[in-house]
Amino acid sequence: MYIKVSIVKYTLNKGGGHITTRKDVARLAGVSEATVSRVFNNIGPIREHTKQAVIKAAAELQYTPNALAQNFVRRRSGNLGVILPLLPKVHLFSKYYFAEILSGIGQAANERGYDLLLMFASIEGNLDYLRLFHARKVDALILLGRRDIPEDRASISALLEDKHPICLIGQRFAGLLADSVDADHITGSYEMVRHLVRSGHRRIAFINGPLEYSNSEDRLAGYRAALLDHDITFDASLIFEGNFSRKSGYELAHTIAGIHEHIDAVFASNDRMAIGLIQGLNELGISYEDLTVVGYDNADIAQFCNPPLTTVEVPLFEMGQLATNKLLDRMSGKLIGDPFEEKLPTRLIIRSTNI
């Protein structure tokens, strides 16, 4: 035990200005500090007169509660962390993809009083997500653009073991039970292929993305299901793989051109590859009138290119919103139970009339 003696000290911030604290407000309003907090947190019964005095004093002093102190004592950061892949390196999905999802996250987080802490996965790839929670920089985490590779698997299962609230967007890991949100790419692809078949195409080549992405598996599954339902035999020699970049589509043009007399259409896993392919085919003298090419994602370029691309719309903004809301529900205890695997519906967008 010890004796405390009041000692007055003056603290100045860099600018030399004084930082208004609760104490200042209390003094000016002639109440205790606790009362000021009560007013600001809308807690307990307070005489209206007292309340007004506090409000007036606070306004006069331009008082805003210090969020650092609040977060500290509440033991929560108020931050929703968002992990993005290093964007300059990512021509995989377009920036469009992340910008849309991020907007959805931002909107939902904002509505629920959370701030967004944005982090780019480091190049080394060894970003220790656990540390974010240990340091209490974030209360929950949304992960974008993760892949099914050992590093990602390890870091994510570490998070799950410690029961930290996280949500994956656009990716699932077989065997890892984590909350996740994605679009229903199985149905999306199914509908696209069905559309192609109904339009008279039967030999449909498929340019898939890397299988590290679970949505690549989904699209393949949809493709196969549609063929099956229309009594078309699956032909593995019609399956190709790109990396979602325009260039990879472009580079496949040669191969596709070699077989173009034996196929009716090409279904690319995203619009960028479709565009690249079309450009490559053009240079080889094959126009879209000779061979139908369709894409996926409904990125900007799908409507800007010439001719506009038939594609599948993915509700990116809504995916961000949903992930955020469910994640925050889970945190607040409003949502309990098994991990969710939400799949939002896609929409076929038919643009070119010739297919």
Next chain:
Amino acid sequence: MYIKVSIVKYTLNKGGGHITTRKDVARLAGVSEATVSRVFNNIGPIREHTKQAVIKAAAELQYTPNALAQNFVRRRSGNLGVILPLLPKVHLFSKYYFAEILSGIGQAANERGYDLLLMFASIEGNLDYLRLFHARKVDALILLGRRDIPEDRASISALLEDKHPICLIGQRFAGLLADSVDADHITGSYEMVRHLVRSGHRRIAFINGPLEYSNSEDRLAGYRAALLDHDITFDASLIFEGNFSRKSGYELAHTIAGIHEHIDAVFASNDRMAIGLIQGLNELGISYEDLTVVGYDNADIAQFCNPPLTTVEVPLFEMGQLATNKLLDRMSGKLIGDPFEEKLPTRLIIRSTNI
């Protein structure tokens, strides 16, 4: 003065698990808490043996300093705030624009130990940036996509009055002395117009963006300067205004078509408007062989469209980096003096061979 009596309490977090604190590490290592801090902050002389003991204990307990407590006692959030316009509403600049800048900001901030706090300007537009500083949610602020309208002017001058460290990207306000970073759009436009003139075009229409954006003024200035230097009389009837959206370019097609026999080329302030215009002209039976159209920004679509668009590359990533570094320099006192107005060089990208 009062008497303090030690009372032991147990605090459990929701998960029931124990949160490791400095105290735990100190106890295990057999040192004082202060010593643990010294080790983690690399402060003062410490016997190597002691240091190792602390490190070992910390590792054993998986200790990570609580950032909330650190920030609180250091009176800094460690956050660099970034204000974005509401993206879903923004088809003005492309999302590409913000994604690139944001990546640059993220990279620079990360290197200097700052986290990114992302905020979308609210729809009401009355987001009180001052409050961010008062609440200490951010140590500095980067503002993107602001316009020269009364609301923005007011909120920004309020920030400046209180001497908070802020930096504008892509916008300046005449009369408001604020740190800012942009590309050199005057030179960028100048070079584009010069290129057109040298290619034999003399009657060049100009589709500008809204004048609320300072870069619109800059582009116009560059356009005029280039004409002047080549003895071409400025003709106000060749100046049009869009809002940076593809649609606004598309809608101008009719007007442009009406005068297309009297002009040689159209210079659009961004690629999206250029693409929209081209689409509109196509529908009216005017191909790019009849009328040269060039854009600005070098967005994805500029290289994906057909034919690829001649445009001006803007160093978006570098703008984000530079703004961040200079802003943090200013905060740390490494940079003092008058507000900077950085202008990074652009680069003319000639794509179509017919112009």
Next chain:
DNA sequence: TTGTAGGCGTTATCAG
């Protein structure tokens, strides 16, 4: 080289 203890600005728990 290391320990002690005050203070940061809140929240929340008790008394009154």
Next chain:
DNA sequence: CTGATAACGCCTACAA
């Protein structure tokens, strides 16, 4: 209804 004050986890002067 309101005031007093412990506690949060850490940093940092100051003391030893």
